[in-house]
Amino acid sequence: MSGAAALRLETAELPPQAEALRRELRAFVAEERAAGRLTDPTGFGMGFSPEMSRRIAERGWIAMTWPKQWGGHERSALERYVMMEELLAAAVPVGAHWVADRQSGPVILRFGNDRQRAEHLPAIARGERYFCIGMSEPSSGSDLASIRSRGDKVPGGWRLNGHKLWTTNAHRAHFMISLFRTTRGLDSKHAGLSQFIIPLNSAGVTVKPVISMAGEHDFNEVFFDDVFVEDDAMVGAEGNGWNQVSAELAYERSGPERWLSAFRLLAVVVEALGSDADREARQEVARLASHMLTLRRLSISVAAMLHAGLSPSVPAAMVKDLGTRLEQETVNRMRDLALKNGLTAPVLAELLQSGLLWSPAFTIRGGTGEILRGVIAKGMGLR
Numbered sequence: 001m002s003g004a005a006a007l008r009l010e011t012a013e014l015p016p017q018a019e020a021l022r023r024e025l026r027a028f029v030a031e032e033r034a035a036g037r038l039t040d041p042t043g044f045g046m047g048f049s050p051e052m053s054r055r056i057a058e059r060g061w062i063a064m065t066w067p068k069q070w071g072g073h074e075r076s077a078l079e080r081y082v083m084m085e086e087l088l089a090a091a092v093p094v095g096a097h098w099v100a101d102r103q104s105g106p107v108i109l110r111f112g113n114d115r116q117r118a119e120h121l122p123a124i125a126r127g128e129r130y131f132c133i134g135m136s137e138p139s140s141g142s143d144l145a146s147i148r149s150r151g152d153k154v155p156g157g158w159r160l161n162g163h164k165l166w167t168t169n170a171h172r173a174h175f176m177i178s179l180f181r182t183t184r185g186l187d188s189k190h191a192g193l194s195q196f197i198i199p200l201n202s203a204g205v206t207v208k209p210v211i212s213m214a215g216e217h218d219f220n221e222v223f224f225d226d227v228f229v230e231d232d233a234m235v236g237a238e239g240n241g242w243n244q245v246s247a248e249l250a251y252e253r254s255g256p257e258r259w260l261s262a263f264r265l266l267a268v269v270v271e272a273l274g275s276d277a278d279r280e281a282r283q284e285v286a287r288l289a290s291h292m293l294t295l296r297r298l299s300i301s302v303a304a305m306l307h308a309g310l311s312p313s314v315p316a317a318m319v320k321d322l323g324t325r326l327e328q329e330t331v332n333r334m335r336d337l338a339l340k341n342g343l344t345a346p347v348l349a350e351l352l353q354s355g356l357l358w359s360p361a362f363t364i365r366g367g368t369g370e371i372l373r374g375v376i377a378k379g380m381g382l383r
């Protein structure tokens, strides 16, 4: 896909069954609140609750689009979209299973073999198995193809050595899908990369916390010292790692999590402003809401393209870049409105503080804004 074709998007509408599902999700959220299992969040993180992940799995809301053969529910990507919207907008703690459901499972489904599918997918679908993403390294973030962690062939498997950084939830996940250089000395740095599924309790794996600016332990650095994995730990063909991570990033970049983390703050401020908010406050909220609705349409169209088996990397990059900048703007504008209007709603101060400390990360994680705009320009044939 190149030039204007890279940007062509069919407008997708949510089907009636997606709206029926929305009612089920809202009823679930209301039940969880009534039972005291869901409290108002005071922070911007996704939360991590294995109990909640299992309850969500019991409803069939993990692995929604995967084949039944592998524990999935064979529903549409648009129904899955509604699930994400409702759980994120209600700030349900979904962080335990999120990465496995969003990208590790789909990578295994698309590039893995049947043994790997049987081993991992049903456990992910039950909300019992969590994954993390091992891409970035100390001097390889944006320039991911420059990674130095390496895999060397040994009888029966591979020996892995290296160092990953910023690995969200490596201290709580069971497995990592990680990128290693398995052939060195090739002309292209994009060649010779391969992905492995690594149990995080393997001998030689060390996970060390990295505390974020918000004072939270979400990401880590992970060291691999002569870690042995069997041949069957490799996902896809040897050397195909770059194609696989590129496909994976489209799942990571286009979803509603790219702007809905600030939604809760917007909702709290709107509630606190009440019906007698002044004209300026109304205009500000309306402007942000209209931007969110536009992004939502774009993101739904990308979900429809993924469902159709396409790889919409350019529109996905647009969703991520526009979404994360809007998210940062929402935090700043809500802070201004709260100060100007002397708002003092419960949890507002904590949410604002957490938002300010988290917001620099929005435009970094999953690919920085500069890199995404490069992807868009390239896709449009502009560079």
Ligand SMILES: Cc1cc2nc3c(=O)[nH]c(=O)nc-3n(C[C@H](O)[C@H](O)[C@H](O)COP(=O)(O)OP(=O)(O)OC[C@H]3O[C@@H](n4cnc5c(N)ncnc54)[C@H](O)[C@@H]3O)c2cc1C
Residues within 6 Å of the ligand: 132, 133, 134, 135, 136, 137, 138, 139, 140, 141, 142, 143, 165, 166, 167, 168, 169, 219, 361, 362, 364, 365, 366, 367, 368, 369, 370, 371, 374
């Ligand atoms: C909250 C959070 C969670 C994360 N979770 C994970 C995870 O689970 N797994 C994982 O693998 N990684 C994770 N990351 C890492 C993230 O993907 C990287 O931080 C990101 O890709 C940027 O890499 P870097 O930090 O090395 O910055 P660098 O690549 O060093 O970039 C520094 C600056 O230079 C700019 N820059 C770099 N190259 C170019 C260029 N060619 N043109 C223009 N500007 C450029 C960048 O935009 C940026 O502003 C996470 C990051 C955050 C903040």
